[in-house]
Amino acid sequence: MKLNERSLAFYATCDSPADNSGFLYKRGERHTAYHRRWFVLKGNLLFYFEERESREPVGVIVLEGCNVELCDSAEGFAFAIRFGGAKSRTYVLAAESQEAMESWVKSLSRASFDYMRLVVRELEKQLQEMRWGLAGGCGGSREPPGLWEPKLPGLEQCRERPPALPAVLPKENGCAVWNNVVGAEEPPDSPGGHDEDGSPRPPPLPPRRRASSGEAGADSPSTFCRLHEKYSREVARLRQDWQQRQRGPRP
8 A cells, every 4th residue: 555645644634533632742853852742543643733723744653563651751641652673763752641641552552453463363262262152052062163063953863864755656557556665675564455446555644753852942942042142141241341351441
C-alpha cells in the first residue's frame, strides 16, 4: 500500500472514529522544550496537530516495532515511545493528568499490528477450546477440535441397515415369488401362507421400531434446547470476561 502526504492528511481529518484523542505535551527532537499538541490515534498511526482545529497534521508516528513505557522527565505524567535500533528516535510525551497518561499508554500499547495478531491468536485458541468442550459434551469424542464435525443422529444405524426389498417383486404366472428376492432362500413363515385358491400371501408388515428411552431423550428437542442455552450462556460469559481483561483494571 502506498501512502502520500495527501492521503495521510485526509485519513487524519476524516470522520472515521479515533481510538484516542486529546492534548499532549511533546518534547522537541533538537530542543528539550515541550510543545502542546493535539494528538489523534487511528489504528497504528498517531497523528499530531498544532491545534485541535488544524486541517493538516504536523507529523505522524507509525506505531510498529516500538515499546511504550513510563519515563522520568521534567514534566509530570511523562511516557516515551521507544523504537528498536541504535539511531531510532525516542518520542517523549507528557499528559495533563494521571488518568490521561494511563489511557494513552494503554491505547498506544495496543495499537500495533503485532498486538492485534496476538489477540486474534488468543481468540482462536479460546474458540478451539470451546469447540473441544462442545465436542466432548455432544458425544465424548476425543478427536482434535479442528477435525470435529457434528454427527447426525441415526446416521450409523442407517449405514448398518440391510438392503431394502425391491419395490416390485418378481412374479411367476401372476403370483409373487418370494424365493427370487435377494437374501431370501425360503418363503416367509406366516400364518395362513396361502389363499383358498393356493396362491401365496405376502408376508405381514414388520412392526414399527420403537426408540428406547435413551435414544428418545438424545433426539428430543427439549434436550437440544437445554444444551443450546447452557453453551450460549458459557460463550457469553467467556466473551464478557475477555472484554473485561481487555479493558484492564479501572484506575
